Amino acid sequence: MSKSRHSSPLSRLLFLLLSGPAAFAQMTVTGTVVGTVTDPSGQVVPAAKVTLTSEKTGDSRATTSNEIGAFNFVAVPPDTYSLRVEHGGFKTFQRTGVVVSANERVAVGDIQLQIGAVTDTVTVEAQGAMVQTDSAEHSAQLTSSQLGNLTARGRDVVSLLRTIPGVQYQADQDSVGGSFGTSTPNIGGVSNSNNILAVDGVVSNDLGTPATFSSVTTLDAIGEVKVILNSYQAEYAGNGGAVVEVVTKSGGKDYHGSGYWYVRNEDLNANDFFNNRTNVPRPEYRYNTFGATLGGPIYIPGKFNTQKNLLFGFYALENWSIRVPGALTQYTMPTASERIGDFSQTLDTNGKQIVITDPVTRAPVPGNAIQKSRLDPVALLNTLPLPNFTSRAITGGNYNYQIQEVLNDPKRSQLFKFDIVPSDKDRFFVRGKTWLAQQNGYAVAAGAKPTGFFAQCYCFTESGLSIGWTHIFTPTIVMEATAGIRHNHEAWYPVGGQADLDKVLRSAVGFTAGQWYPQSNPQGIIPRFSFGTSLPNSPDVTFDDRFLTGGTDFTFSFNDNVTITRAAHTFKLGVAVYRLREYEGERSKFDGTFNFQKDTNNPFDTNFAFANAAFGIFDSYTESNARFGANERESIAEWFAQDTWKVNRRLTLDYGMRFSWYNQMYPRYDGQQSVLTLDLYKTSQVPLFYQPAIGPNNVRSAKDPVTGQFLPAAYIGAFVPGTGNPAPGGVLSGDKNYPRGFVDQQPVLYGPRFGFAYDPFGKGKTAIRAGASILYNMRLTKWSQTTENPPAIFTPITFYGNLNSFLQSTGVLAPSDTNAYNRQNKTPNNYNITFGVQQDLGFSTLLDVSYLGVFARHMPQTLALNTVPYGARFLAQNQDPTSPGKPLIDNFFRPFPGYNNITLTDNAYSSNYHALLLSLNRRFAKGLQLGLAYTYSKYLDYAAISCTSCTTNIPVYRPLRSWIYGLDGSDQTHNVVVNFTYQAPNVSRLLPNPVVHHLLDDWQLSGIAQFVSGTPMPIGFTTTDGADLTGGGDGQRVNIVGDANAGSSTFYHWFNPAAFARPGKGDPGNAGKTSVRNPGVNNWDLALSKSFPVSGEKRFFQFRWEAYNAFNHTQYSGLNTTARFDPAGTQVNPLFGQVTTTRAPRVMQGSLRFTF
Template sequence: RINRSGQALVGVFPLPNALDRGVTRGAYNYNFQESLDVPKRQHVARIDYHPSPRDAFYGRVSTWYGDNQGYNVAAGGSAWGLVKLHYLFTDDSGLFNYTRVVSNAVVNEASVSIRHSTENGPPLSDADLAGVTKAQTGFTLGQLNPSINPLGIIPQARFTGVPGNPAAITYDGRTPLTGDDKLYTFNDTLTFVRGAHTYKAGMYVEHVRNEEGPTATFAGLYDFSSADANNPGNTGYAYANALLGNFTSYTESTTRPGGGGLANVAEWFAQDTWRATPKLTIDYGLRLAWYTHYRHETGGASAFSLERYDPSKAPRLYFPALVNGVRVGRDAVTGATVPAVLIGALVPGTGDLTNGIVLATDGSYPSGFKDPPPLLPEPRVGFAYDLKGDGKTAVRASVGIFHNTRMSGNVNWQATRNPPLQLNPQIFYGSMDTVLQSTGFNFPSDVQGFEKETRTPTLYSYSLGAQRDIGWGTVVDAAYVGSQSRHLLQTRNLNIVPYGAHFVPANQDPTRAGVALADNFYRPLPGYANVWFFENSGKADYNALQVQVNRRFTKGLQFGLAYTLSRSRDYTSNNETGTGANMQIATYQNPDVWNYGLSSYDQTHVAVINYVWDLPRASARWHNAVVRGLLDNWQLSGLTTVASGAPIYVTYTTVDGADITGGGDTSRFNGGPGAVNPTAGSLVPNLVGDPTLPSSQRSLTQWFNPAAFARPARGDAGNSPKDVVRGPGVTNSDVTLFKNIPLGGSARKLQLRWEIYNVFNQVQFATVDSTARFDAAGNQVNARFGQVISTRPPRVMQIAVRFVF
């Protein structure tokens, strides 16, 4: 019998439009592509007012509006075209500044500002919303917690077990997205000139509110998997399961918590620029920084605290057992049994579901779950020395300490999703018609915690350079620039099982020979799955030789050449997102060995040439209006970049699905936006040779030596570093041609622009397949391993008309 609501979910999918199996080979039956509409607007207005020679006021207001409109937008739904949404980002700011000349030697400048940024993702229209509502689609069933789904959106649905990439109904847990940030600042600087000294002192204060948007599985999630043979309602085909209303599992959040995080910063400084001699100028000063950690504005946050966790209060789990030859879950204390699908679930009524959890409202724990930071001193000193006193040659040096007093609001946002604020119980093996009468079971869930005795991210910066004016309007600059960063934000999984844990006899499943129990049965902190612990334990360093040659715009020509020889190293190169897994460092290995290495964006050599050339006026040779109108006022500008490739992290999989490490640390590489393979896997091969090929031997089909990597033996974590080889570099030229047409008066003109990116349409390699695949005998069987598998964009041209007035 067809279930009406299950039919409604399947009916959301569009009809097939790719029916030629000679093309699809049965792998898909639907093609979809779209071009997003992205209207943008920017406005800036400024007013200056000088009521007297000593007083100056100005105010500035700016607005930004950018709206991605379509199916596949940020925080959107299924990419096949589930629902059209906005991803509307606005950024509005206002500033008021007052400068007072107190005397010929004293000037005070003060300013206040406000900035308001929003992210909103409503449906594009009421009709688009209606297409995913229960009322419009014919989905008649209710849900366990309807108050968290006020729009009546249909539940999400997965159809696992179908070969290929089965279409699903998915959308962001924040739909419709409602992010909101506000920043208020006050800044005051007093300048006092006395003799050879220029003194400055002042303060800066900010208050910030961050709201990432409430999130949850708010409408429920059905899994109609056909891969679970234990499901009595399984037809063997996931979409048929949905039509009959037979689900493998149903998950729905208990709440949809939200609310903003609040934080403050205050800084004071004093400095002196001292012209010690006609040749020597010294800058020295001290800045003091104070800040608060993010705290939830309504107290609706919680976090895991290791010091509050009591192993004796951990809930029990249903262990696997055989009863009359049938595999079931059993409570080891009472002997009560449940269906096998509940193996690993928390036994109701046992232990403490919030064991180790601290609420933001707990007055015995620090605000924001971290101890208040101390007042932070930031001394800085530098000098400039004119070697000959003629203004042609200068030597400069500086050293200073800086602190990052503002973390991403995402870290605070994660604390709104911990228990008991939000739970996600699951119901198994049932009918959609009776889901509301079923009892959900909780399983060990991920939680987030924070280092209580936290440290502030600190940057030690230093530089030494020389500058020489060589004439012809040209200056040559060479400098060493370096920095060391300490106490950077990282995450560590406190609840990952040790290496070899899967091989321990006591951890084997008694109902299945040769198969280990799931990790949740023997984690270090029973009752939880992953425990993501945010801590300030990271480090990084940067060292570079920077050389520049710049010619000022003279006689219609300006050009510059910049070359950097550098090395950047860190633990991870990501900013924090989600649970923080993308900043994860080792729990059992030494992070200085396992994680520390070249940054994902490190490029040894980077050379950039820029130029602007006013083409000669043809009217200087041919004096007539036609020549002047067509051939005068042309300008050519360009940018050419030649850069080394970024590091590639090599990982592997196995044909036989062998468990090599038996647990332990996962990926030793977490790349940032510039990474060649930012989502690399977790298994580390052994390095048995030199993987780097000479440039003369590198090709599209073999970028590095695949024979340099081998399958580790059982129990071997692998030894290949995270930065063992480099990906393809960049050689690119962008050119822009301008034609300026005067329209009378010096301020009005029409500008025609022809912008060409990758002007020579040079093929530039991008991604290399860096995932080996080993069979049981240790043979590498991935034919693409070491090959280039993608390129950077080809030539792109853009034509624009700009009216300047």
């Protein structure tokens, strides 16, 4: 070709890419159809007319085969198409049922024309999934048949991802969307926080918790789901993990719709394993789901869109009504008598009267009743509920109040979509959606405690708009532009309006004691307060630091891609940018916190927590000096260039480069967030500490090393006012001498992609495919945890005072927790490789076997940087001179004095994942759809595992690899998932009879069976004597002295408890990161349905009965992995090694649906 032929399209391409609005990225949701036209001898046929027509809308596109006989349709919306090929001297060829999915490259192979008249047509029906002979990407999909027929208890699309190889098992949710979205599984050996989840091209991860899919889209609104696991082309942004693309339904030239009702009730369920053991009845369990959909052409007969090919619409609505019980909760509330100072009937758990001590005279209060004149007029006891269960014969004095609320959780989803086809060169879509989830009650997300104190609505909403435009300049030059915006909002409101709000307002409850920093509490919320551990089931009043605020985030997006086909090359170039905004509500101890606990060191203690509160005596009070919200911004810009080169009819190469730039997420406002910067930290700036000393009356006290003043011992280790910097090395947001994102700006990142697909026999039935890529995760850093760090916020404390006089002191500061970041942190990235074979087995069945390797580098982990060294508490210089045999508190000899715990985020760790992935898929044909997904994998990393009384942290002192490198907590060696849909043959074909037709025709059975290995777990331990065996350091593990897996696994001994021993003093233990495995999964979910046609097969009622854990197989899930040793080394925990939890028993659901 001449230079002039190249210059025009390239100029137009550059104009399109550079003149678009400065905007924000997302992925395309279209596919590609490619093939080659040949004659009977196998020679290529140029200039053949090829037409692709939607079987749903009738929309068609045409092109011609080029000089090598190839044709290429790009930017093809997901749908089912017919493909027509015409050329003079040959019979017309037509293939129907060509299914195109989002981001799929459909290779129809060689289309061999037959000699004959063009008016003669040879029609072939596409059968099953096609071998990907023209693409190296490793992907899978959920078809419309699977979405409509497979079982998911909560009707959440995330649950159906388990049918894809490489997807970690996670249990079904009870309802779609959870509280603020659905937690997604690890996919392909990558953490779920690295997944990209998108709806119609708009990335839909929650910004605060990126592992959560917060753009809830109901099953009846989804047309299909495409999951790109690995080796994807440069056009896909990726985040280091899988790309999950949800494509919503569209309207067509015919009207289609549905109305449905799903119901679950405790009377339909089996009881829990442990409930059966203790004769506890089934709890209330009520779920009702109502929904409807409608799609079709939008037209006015004789006036607008009369051909029904211009404008199409789709709408979906789903409402949930949910009532589920919370946990049975028990507390010890102050009685009516205690609230007025009468403690004459107050008994301990042994039935003995608790003697109340006068805080002034230190003598017993006469009659154990406080004089009304001495009661604190602003006492907080009256804000608590009164006792409602007072039989000591049952309670043993451990509680007098119990509550088991029933939470009311309504949810609603709405989605609309318009598709506009004004010409054969343009296609637009507009999609909008909203999602509302409410939790109403006491035990809501981040709700107040105690249960029964303050009812709230945790209200979460999500709304989004997506717009797309496809323009065909020529059959070989196509542009796709998309734009979108998402908005999430969470908030907490009193359920009962002002009446409930009054329960927590100082003015309404009569609390007039004031506070240190009232400007941080303009609403006048009451202080939090607690009663300590000496009171059984203490009703401590606590709530989230964001109490009665809210949070919101926005994602703005736009991209513009252009595809150019030239001979054997398909070039694609594009630009994409994100603009992310996140706000998490204002947080701090803004209202103050009183501790009324019993404390013999308190000179005013009354011997009972409620009596302390009645007198207004507190053990400690703390309050933050400010309240800030995490208001943050991030921008991401990416651009790419790629080429799919059809080297010959058997070999295709995919190669390209993606360029990425981003600024670290940064705080919007100066001075409201802060971190510790180690390069600025200086020990010389640390304030002086109050020292332990023997004070007047030979009492252990805190001594001011400057003035010699003595204070109560509780002040030991606090900062002496007026000395040093209470936040040495702290940097505030907005500091011009430090990066605004607290870490150095990263350069442009280069992400090469390469892959090939090879058809060894040239028949389109076999493909050998491989690929490699480098991917970056640019969306991990967030700074919401830095709003309460010093010096942005300080939280002083005072001890041993009363409500009438505490304002006379402003408290003292003490070493606090803080966060630090490695300023030189690099962007986390993955090196991904895959190699596999696809084979068409016939019978509409496709086999895919592949190796997948994912090697993550520069992964972020946190470590407790200020951990004291091993043995530090045993050193002579660290002993407390006032308490023989006891060390000073750790803050006296930490590596970084002036701070308590320092959580350092360091992008310096790695993970390695190796997997054999096998899938066998038969698309629905002749009444049967079948899928098998098998994953054999090993997932190793440097990462902690959540556990009880165990040590799996990133070490500061122990050797890194031997201490923490090992199996990830999500590792599942074997994962087998079978899904199927079977449409039973109609019996009326053999016995033509109306009764037989109505009773025995149109039955369908579908289901998902899953068999999964258990996840690895560490072993933790405690001691009866509470001995400090290490004197500091990264912790201590058990010693393994035998085979943990010896013997058979039973309920009482899932593993061998005798394999573990107590380590000695100074011995860190020899156990690795993990030692045992939890029980695995053996589960069947089944659905049986019967359809009743109405006026033909296109309208029908369907009754469906679903059973989850259909055979009610008891599936153990959790274990007691905490040993307890006495000083002699004997293991004394009788539950060690025993099963503690099970997965859900059988749950059944019925539904009635009308479809047309």
